[in-house]
Amino acid sequence: MTTGLPGSRIAIFGVFVLGAVALPAQAASPLNPPLPPARPAGIDPPEEQGKYHAEDQINEPAGEPSRRPPKEAAPAPESQEVVTPTISSACSGFLTSGQVEARRAVAPPPRPGCGIDEPVTISAIIRPDGRKISVAASGVMRCALAKEFATWAAGDFSTILETDSRKIETIVTGSSYECRPRNRVAGAKLSEHAKGNALDIRGVKFSGGAHALVGDKASPVPEALFASACKTFATVLGPGSDSYHEDHMHIDLAPRRPGSHYCRWQMP
Numbered sequence: 344m345t346t347g348l349p350g351s352r353i354a355i356f357g358v359f360v361l362g363a364v365a366l367p368a369q370a371a372s373p374l375n376p377p378l379p380p381a382r383p384a385g386i387d388p389p390e391e392q393g394k395y396h397a398e399d400q401i402n403e404p405a406g407e408p409s410r411r412p413p414k415e416a417a418p419a420p421e422s423q424e425v426v427t428p429t430i431s432s433a434c435s436g437f438l439t440s441g442q443v444e445a446r447r448a449v450a451p452p453p454r455p456g457c458g459i460d461e462p463v464t465i466s467a468i469i470r471p472d473g474r475k476i477s478v479a480a481s482g483v484m485r486c487a488l489a490k491e492f493a494t495w496a497a498g499d500f501s502t503i504l505e506t507d508s509r510k511i512e513t514i515v516t517g518s519s520y521e522c523r524p525r526n527r528v529a530g531a532k533l534s535e536h537a538k539g540n541a542l543d544i545r546g547v548k549f550s551g552g553a554h555a556l557v558g559d560k561a562s563p564v565p566e567a568l569f570a571s572a573c574k575t576f577a578t579v580l581g582p583g584s585d586s587y588h589e590d591h592m593h594i595d596l597a598p599r600r601p602g603s604h605y606c607r608w609q610m611p
Contacts (some may be wrong), residue, residue: 535578609610
């Protein structure tokens with residue numbers, strides 16, 4: 344009689360059941376394949392490190408060229424070459440005439456409605472007798488305006504202001520080219536300054552230290568200077584014309600009918 348057999352069968356069955364329950368808990372599932380090993384740090388730029396790269400899975404046989412597309416090189420920066428505009432033979436002749444110390448200028452950056460045709464700068468006027476009159480802070484202006492201003496300054500302008508004992512040393516100017524509306528009023532018509540076609544004159548300094556300034560009651564410029572300017576320029580504005588021109592004379596070459604001038608001033 345084999346009384347130990349049933350117990351053995353129970354023991355064997357128990358081992359079988361325990362073996363089935365003890366299967367590894369971390370077995371891989373077909374729906375969750377293992378991830379590839381992490382890419383070593385330093386291969387990618389910082390912003391790419393830690394990302395999964397599909398191209399890493401391409402198996403390339405040893406000795407064969409890579410099938411990965413080459414990375415595009417960054418485009419070279421565009422050249423910022425400064426361009427000096429061409430000028431007419433008439434303007435070139437003026438710059439080399441000996442009447443001025445002047446040079447061609449770089450055109451200001453383009454802005455809507457603003458710009459200068461043949462931009463130049465003037466640093467001095469040469470009188471017929473060879474004497475030099477400095478022009479302070481004239482800025483950039485159209486060559487046509489520079490020519491008219493230089494001719495006037497060497498002629499009537501000097502004759503009216505100078506005496507035998509008092510000679511002009513410097514013409515003090517203000518704004519020339521400036522991209523803005525008239526009188527800097529928003530919504531107003533574009534100023535002639537926005538085309539380099541206007542110049543503001545504040546006064547003069549004489550040798551020896553004396554001066555004459557527009558709007559200065561103690562040492563004013565004579566009214567004859569305004570009358571002279573009105574014969575040369577299309578527009579002349581000064582003290583008394585409006586509140587924007589109390590301390591300077593505005594001159595410009597705005598397009599007008601032949602022989603037409605717009606001149607406004609009232610001396611204090």
